[in-house]
Amino acid sequence: MKIIKADKIWVDGAFRDGYAVVIQGDTITWVGPAAERPREQGGTAPGSGPVEDWGRVALVPGTVNAHNHSFQSLLRGIADDEPFFSWRDQALYRFAPRLGPEGVYAGALLAFGEMLGYGVTTVNDFFYVHDGGNDNAEAVIRAARDVGIRLVLTRTMYDWSGAPASFVETVEQASRRCRDLIDKYRSDPWVRVYPAPHSPHAASPEMIRAGWRLAEETDTYFHMHVAEGRYEVEQIKQRYGLSPMAWLESLGVLGPRLVVVHGVWLDDEDIGRMGAAGAALVYNPASNMFLGDGITRLPEMLQAGLRVALGTDGGCSNNRTSIFDEMRTCSLLQKVARLDGAAMTAETVFHLGTAGGGEVLGLPVGRIAPGYRADLVALDLADISLYPHHNLLKNIVYSMSPTAIRRVMVGGRLVWADGELLTFPLARIRRLVEQVTARWREAVV
Numbered sequence: 001m002k003i004i005k006a007d008k009i010w011v012d013g014a015f016r017d018g019y020a021v022v023i024q025g026d027t028i029t030w031v032g033p034a035a036e037r038p039r040e041q042g043g044t045a046p047g048s049g050p051v052e053d054w055g056r057v058a059l060v061p062g063t064v065n066a067h068n069h070s071f072q073s074l075l076r077g078i079a080d081d082e083p084f085f086s087w088r089d090q091a092l093y094r095f096a097p098r099l100g101p102e103g104v105y106a107g108a109l110l111a112f113g114e115m116l117g118y119g120v121t122t123v124n125d126f127f128y129v130h131d132g133g134n135d136n137a138e139a140v141i142r143a144a145r146d147v148g149i150r151l152v153l154t155r156t157m158y159d160w161s162g163a164p165a166s167f168v169e170t171v172e173q174a175s176r177r178c179r180d181l182i183d184k185y186r187s188d189p190w191v192r193v194y195p196a197p198h199s200p201h202a203a204s205p206e207m208i209r210a211g212w213r214l215a216e217e218t219d220t221y222f223h224m225h226v227a228e229g230r231y232e233v234e235q236i237k238q239r240y241g242l243s244p245m246a247w248l249e250s251l252g253v254l255g256p257r258l259v260v261v262h263g264v265w266l267d268d269e270d271i272g273r274m275g276a277a278g279a280a281l282v283y284n285p286a287s288n289m290f291l292g293d294g295i296t297r298l299p300e301m302l303q304a305g306l307r308v309a310l311g312t313d314g315g316c317s318n319n320r321t322s323i324f325d326e327m328r329t330c331s332l333l334q335k336v337a338r339l340d341g342a343a344m345t346a347e348t349v350f351h352l353g354t355a356g357g358g359e360v361l362g363l364p365v366g367r368i369a370p371g372y373r374a375d376l377v378a379l380d381l382a383d384i385s386l387y388p389h390h391n392l393l394k395n396i397v398y399s400m401s402p403t404a405i406r407r408v409m410v411g412g413r414l415v416w417a418d419g420e421l422l423t424f425p426l427a428r429i430r431r432l433v434e435q436v437t438a439r440w441r442e443a444v445v
């Protein structure tokens, strides 16, 4: 048992003074005023653990990065400032086939290690560089374990032949391999695997249906990029005479398991369809800005009752990996889209980046409450970027610098403290990344 005290703790939508959090194993079992801790929660019971007083910090839930492609962190700076298709061809299609398990592992260490330093405690890696098997996906899982981040691996199913061969599988191969991974990690407390047909442009109707069947049979979620670019909406209209959501509905894959990534170009009717079906959205505002995709109509989506989470997307289309950053960007972009400074509040985006992430990924994370995983971030109340303390939550979203992030805990385990990753030497991550990228330079340039 661990008992942590802090000056301020974010509980039920407000900062509370003088509270304590009790952790047993990887889970929070009690939160409340430190003086009122009951005996069974280590109050005065013999054998209870010592109280750790973290002092002048604000404890907030770990943030949830609900959409990422970890290998893309290796491609930062290669094709920045390009339009979408040349970005895709010059960065992704050129380098992804050269990775292999070693490159994938180095990319995931880089992405996840950096994220932990920014207070991301759960990440969803939407993974599609399969090279004809699951070895690369296993390398991502190994990297997540080695740094100590909670992982959802949305294993992509991809059969559009225009993409590099390393992404592409038959429906039968993708279904079998995805099911193998889901089964293997079903009872793992740190890893979940969900099927993820890549997108309407990169997965055939047969692949999309197979992914849905798999999600139903294994009782998991189903992630898919939808309507990131306008071209995709036009393509679906041309081929099927339907809007994206009407088309997915016709395939039988519109329901509460559906997690739409991006949803930039959805109209009122499609947003209504998603709301009626209980579907969810992962919103990636900085990536949408970076690639010039457009602006998702988030207020309408929240109005329609969608569950919404935030994602950074890949490290070469952002190029940051912080969900605190994404909260700020989300609010600012939605304000300017509406020409309305009240269009999106700090409280709303903070919810999307924490509890909203847990709801969309189907995990008990993103809140400091009994029954939730002990995923915590300690923010230094003395950090100059949080001054003055008129409204701490507003400052966390709008003015906080990463220097304020002092400690990060995942499942009761301290993984980051005072600028150091405690689980894996940052110097070793740098070395591995340098080795992988040096090989590319020799091969390509």
Ligand SMILES: [Zn+2]
Binding pocket: 067, 068, 069, 126, 225, 261, 313, 314
């Ligand atoms: Zn993506």
